[in-house]
Amino acid sequence: MLTNVFVEGLLASLVAGLITGVGGFMIFLKKKYSQDNINFMLNLAAGVMLAASFFALLVPSMHKILQFDHDVHVAAFWYSLAVFTGVALVWVLNALLPHEHNNMGTHGPHISLKKAWLFIIAITLHKLPEGLAVGVAFSAEDFINPLSLVIGIALHNIPEGLTIAISLVGANVSRLKAALTALLIGMVQPLGAIIGLLTMDISDKIVPLGMAMAGGTLLFVVINEILPETYGFKRTTKSAFAVFAGFIFMTYLSMVLD
Numbered sequence: 001m002l003t004n005v006f007v008e009g010l011l012a013s014l015v016a017g018l019i020t021g022v023g024g025f026m027i028f029l030k031k032k033y034s035q036d037n038i039n040f041m042l043n044l045a046a047g048v049m050l051a052a053s054f055f056a057l058l059v060p061s062m063h064k065i066l067q068f069d070h071d072v073h074v075a076a077f078w079y080s081l082a083v084f085t086g087v088a089l090v091w092v093l094n095a096l097l098p099h100e101h102n103n104m105g106t107h108g109p110h111i112s113l114k115k116a117w118l119f120i121i122a123i124t125l126h127k128l129p130e131g132l133a134v135g136v137a138f139s140a141e142d143f144i145n146p147l148s149l150v151i152g153i154a155l156h157n158i159p160e161g162l163t164i165a166i167s168l169v170g171a172n173v174s175r176l177k178a179a180l181t182a183l184l185i186g187m188v189q190p191l192g193a194i195i196g197l198l199t200m201d202i203s204d205k206i207v208p209l210g211m212a213m214a215g216g217t218l219l220f221v222v223i224n225e226i227l228p229e230t231y232g233f234k235r236t237t238k239s240a241f242a243v244f245a246g247f248i249f250m251t252y253l254s255m256v257l258d
């Protein structure tokens with residue numbers, strides 16, 4: 001049975017996923033993107049994601065779970081466990097599958113196709129929990145506005161799509177093929193959303209727990225995947241500025257859309 005929530009959530013995640021392709025096609029805009037520029041965009045996106053995970057998932061689910069369980073300790077226990085489960089899930093997924101961080105030759109220094117793909121696997125991997133978060137957010141539509149999370153994820157898909165394309169072009173893949181690959185990888189998000197939408201459909205009570213879990217997965221992605229990558233390159237004030245700018249932008253958006 002296709003409910004409204006299911007269709008809406010699927011469409012939203014599809015649009016967000018397609019934005020990865022927009023990022024991919026940005027490879028045609030400029031001959032060369034400097035590592036600095038890419039890091040700036042990734043950091044902005046990290047700030048956006050950080051705020052989105054707090055304001056769209058972690059905080060509202062915290063309030064909801066307190067309504068279900070009047071013993072605060074019981075509620076806090078389940079809530080914390082759910083966040084931890086989300087973190088552990090991506091951690092295990094990351095440990096099991098071969099991937100590589102820190103690649104990205106800007107069209108310049110050539111990298112091997114294998115290295116490019118290992119990096120792309122890393123991005124593909126974390127797109128699943130991102131999609132899941134969108135699916136879960138739509139299942140919680142009656143007490144949150146899932147739009148801010150969708151916008152946050154869609155925005156951060158732009159630099160991610162671009163880095164996919166850049167790493168492939170660095171491995172001598174044509175620009176068109178690279179951009180199309182980015183588009184294809186973006187489609188992992190609607191897949192994650194379907195999983196989120198279907199599992200949350202089981203019971204109302206698991207929705208806030210699912211949100212806490214999805215929040216945990218997003219935190220892991222930002223803290224373990226995006227930030228170390230960009231901060232490791234150069235610890236510039238610019239990186240920190242970008243994270244804060246993204247965070248504040250998303251904070252504003254979350255309040256306006258709420």
Ligand SMILES: [Zn+2]
Pocket residue numbers: 126127130156160221
């Ligand atoms: Zn991502």
